[in-house]
Amino acid sequence: MRQYRFALLPLLAALALPGWAHQATVTTVKQAESQLQGRVGYAELDLASGQLLAGYRSDERFPMMSTFKVLLCGAVLSRVDAGEEQLDRRIHYRQQDLVEYSPVTEKASYRWAHRGRTVRCRHYPER
Numbered sequence: 569m570r571q572y573r574f575a576l577l578p579l580l581a582a583l584a585l586p587g588w589a590h591q592a593t594v595t596t597v598k599q600a601e602s603q604l605q606g607r608v609g610y611a612e613l614d615l616a617s618g619q620l621l622a623g624y625r626s627d628e629r630f631p632m633m634s635t636f637k638v639l640l641c642g643a644v645l646s647r648v649d650a651g652e653e654q655l656d657r658r659i660h661y662r663q664q665d666l667v668e669y670s671p672v673t674e675k676a677s678y679r680w681a682h683r684g685r686t687v688r689c690r691h692y693p694e695r
Contacts, residue, residue, distance in 0.1 A: 590622040593610070593622070593624070594624045597609070597610060597624050598624070607625065607628070607630065608624075608625070609623070609624050609625030609626060609628055609630055610623055610624055610625075610626070611623040611626040
């Protein structure tokens with residue numbers, strides 16, 4: 569019986585780990601938020617089910633800077649391969665379509681902000 573009790577302790581500790589890990593992550597994110605004097609958040613998703621496993625400010629939108637470009641490119645090319653999208657399709661966007669804190673686009677947009685802008689995916693060079 570004594571061996572079973574000791575074997576049960578690591579199992580109980582492992583079951584409590586996700587809750588502890590989430591709180592430790594939230595604490596770290598809050599510290600980063602305080603140091604950066606801005607909003608920071610994260611979301612941990614089960615990619616198979618789409619279920620939110622953990623997060624902090626997970627219902628808020630955040631700019632992803634340049635990291636989103638790989639995801640966007642993959643999504644667009646997947647839709648092109650499926651025949652759902654064309655690289656020559658024109659996409660029109662306006663100043664109000666930009667997410668908060670888009671410094672490069674905001675700086676470049678002073679000439680066209682009043683009328684909007686149209687882009688085509690095919691115009692972007694391969695790297």
